Amino acid sequence: AQSVTQLGSHVSVSEGALVLLRCNYSSSVPPYLFWYVQYPNQGLQLLLKYTSAATLVKGINGFEAEFKKSETSFHLTKPSAHMSDAAEYFCAVSDQVGGADGLTFGKGTHLIIQP
């Protein structure tokens, strides 16, 4: 069975500071990993995905994530936080080789940006 752990249900950073959201996964086979963002009363929007092509993945809105197999981690970073980054962030894993499979999500991290 696969699982995702997001450390910290709430993370607060100052505008302009580094954003680091942590994600650790458990999977019996090489995983596909995703980060999604959710704004209030909206669905989930894909930020970036890891599918084994490159360990450092760049996404939208200046976010990036690095896949570290030895640490089973896929942490999300952004060099400089913006007020518009305030949202809920979800890490998700899928380990189906071949066809599409349902995602297993972490509990989410609420990112707060202090002015």
Add this chain to the structure above:
Amino acid sequence: DAGVIQSPRHEVTEMGQEVTLRCKPISGHNSLFWYRQTMMRGLELLIYFNNNVPIDDSGMPEDRFSAKMPNASFSTLKIQPSEPRDSAVYFCASSLWQGGQPQHFGDGTRLSIL
């Protein structure tokens, strides 16, 4: 391009009533997923379809829940009879049938059972 379309956006009904949630996936996508989001349990996969065929419904909580996909452009999630503990936000997502393809989510249906 139109994204995943869900209806209704909000539903308030009384316990015991039948509830039907609807989803139109992105044209060309052949996998469809239903998720439920609650504060206590987070995002949970309920069921998913590939090429209109249900593949895994192990996440469906009870027999009161059922889902259908009669064609490639429409799916329903039905709860009968509804209970207050079914109150949640229900999301539909679609993707291409290929490992690693990202899922595209609708805006969800916020369901309140009184």
